[in-house]
Amino acid sequence: xSDYGSTPPPPPPPPSGGPGAVxxxxxxxxxxxxxxxxxxxxxxGIAAWLMGNNALxxxxxxxxxxxxxxIVQIGRILGIIGTVLLVLSIIWxxxxxxxxxxxxxxxxxx
Numbered sequence: 001x002s003d004y005g006s007t008p009p010p011p012p013p014p015p016s017g018g019p020g021a022v023x024x025x026x027x028x029x030x031x032x033x034x035x036x037x038x039x040x041x042x043x044x045g046i047a048a049w050l051m052g053n054n055a056l057x058x059x060x061x062x063x064x065x066x067x068x069x070x071i072v073q074i075g076r077i078l079g080i081i082g083t084v085l086l087v088l089s090i091i092w093x094x095x096x097x098x099x100x101x102x103x104x105x106x107x108x109x110x
Contacts, residue, residue, distance in 0.1 A: 037082025045082025052076025
């Protein structure tokens, strides 16, 4: 009734960033796309968001293999913010276009 002859359970996987962990190959790309989506080109936020989601799934599927989860997560969040700003700017342009169409008769009176 003793466990003397049985093998012990395997050790848990090393935490993220442990020895042998490498950076996810798309980590810096996602971060750069996220930053660029805020600085100059909002449509890049969509790419950062989608690529970040895929990379986080890959990182979570193999714990201990990749060490740059935070960089991927930051790039993904910046991509989300860039996408929200893109949507808000499109709404703003549509609103201004509607106002211009409604007030189009003002310039023709001169």
